Amino acid sequence: MRFPFEVPFDEVARDLDPYVSAIFSSLESEFLVMPKGTGFIDYPTFEQGYEALKRATCGFLEFSPENVLRVVQETPLSLVVIRAILGLTPPEWAYLASQRTGIDVTQSFARTLDRTIRLDPLRSLPGSPKMNQRIEALIVAACQLLASPGVIEQEDKLHRFDKADTKHGLDGVRSLAALGAPYAMLLYERFLGRPFAGHRDSVSELVGDSLESAIESVLVKAGISYRKTKRAERIAGFDQAPDFIIPSEFNPQVVIEAKITEDDGTARDKVTRVQHLASLSTSRSPLEKAKFEVIACIGGRGFGVRREDMKKLILATSGKVFTAQTLGYLVEHTKLTEYRSR
Template identity: 55%
Template sequence: MLLRFNADFADPDLNFDPLIDEVFGELKSGFLELPKGAGFIEYPIFETGYQALKKATLGFTVIDPVAVIATVYAMPITFIVLRSILGFTPSEWADVTTERKKLQVDQGAARTIDRNCRLSPTTALRDRGSVADARIKAMVTAACELLKEGPSNVDRKEILHRLDKVDTATGLASLRPVADLGVPYAMLLYERFLGRPFAGHRDSVSELVGDVVESAVEDVLAKAGVGYRKTKRAERIPGFDQAPDFIIPDEHNPSVIIEAKLTEDDGTARDKVTRVQQLRNLRERDGRGYEVVACIAGRGFKVRRADMKRLLVATDGKVFTLASVQHLLTDTRIRDFVTRP
């Protein structure tokens, strides 16, 4: 049995160091690997869109919104290429469009348009004259205007304009040579430093990244025939200020509640530990008897020993990692609900 599962947390002289070392030894960093998820664009598809946009703009010498809109409808991946040149998120592009074109493009609508283009990057769109079509055309038109204009006049000693980058710093005058001759490697590295590699994709699959721990818990419970209630995001559960991720067997008679969390950031890890502590405090306040369990992953939990101590105390040592998640069936009250050995 792992040390933390057999420790006496009521002992004021309990040595936490070996318990913390035990958990730290199981935690692995997962930031090097990301799920692709639906809507991931492979480079050959992206490059096809780039070439289509380059052709429509005569090698980025003439940016005519009508021609670019037609290209976006014929080859939707062009929409993603255009956003990449701007360096905007879908939400930021929506805000700029609303300001410039006097057409309300809310952030949710922009994200939906962007996702649809990524899901079917080479399937032509049909112009039905809908609200979505009006938004697409407005966004593309606003983008074309911005690329022609380049960054506005700002005090460059104090302000960094988002368009003040190697391919858009002087409007089309900077875009053409970059497209024709390529980007100096040092400049590419500098802009990568400002933006972080794969940051946009990581944001788009953040829920899938977080689901790694939940999926591991579900797999263990399902294989053992354990009945459980998995809550939905932002769901309200009577008796809980914020719903835990899993309740076993259900919210009407909880025996075990599980918080399944992944983070690569130590600040976020501290917040998640506080969340588990709140569940423990809620249990004590209401005089309830369920076990509070934490299933964690990511290097964020491996930074602050004080935070891990708080987590161990809040769960009476019931802290599981991806390496020890199978112990849920033997070292928590979940053992009483196992129906398949």
């Protein structure tokens, strides 16, 4: 089975299906394994924060702002534990705190505070008066929400606090803290909330970094000059900068898009992105050659779902579609070979 980059493109264009199958066969998916990244908290560490909060509140019987503030000052990780009980994102918690206390707790503050704690979960926070005021507002809001969650069952709506531990306020939290949770209920709540969703979202950029690092290794090994762009960087001539420009943004001859996705809907968006790059590479005059060659390096099961999308990708790149398994052919079968220095 030959890949589209190994065959003259006019031959590929005559019968795309075998080449779609070839690319599908080389796609790999790593959705079961995620990078930990910086700020990852393992379970034993998280448990320390939980136990500190439980002790300070006498098993959640005395869950007052004063007691909670005291333990957060001593063990900041307790704040992350409280957020897990609430089931809120940092910006959501900040919004509710501002609403309930009248203190301006910005979303950026909440995100920064959460990340600061995750980076060093057992270190005391460097509290300024303004920071302490905002943390106290978060805690007051949490205590109010758990004391009176306001869950009203409606046939067509689901309340965010309609969970095993928070549906009945602190009584539910106390019960689970003392007795443990039924396994079926935990599995159901995981089903509703997508397991590891928060962590997966926080390291989404690192997932793509693995493919980009592999491409860099190929380019460096071949001694090819390249420009790797940064996220949301603006490059003249491109409304969205490609991931790699060879040899430079001042003379783009080859551009590489590195895309990983586990979702077929997202894959379609990424194919459209490559198609757009291909349209930019076409000169105004049909008699002129393309301005630069477009290469797609892809990964993840999302690209292996829709055959029609893969056909579009092959056509947009004139067959220059590579996966992690075929990166070893990247230089040999593209215009990159003209820039090889070793």
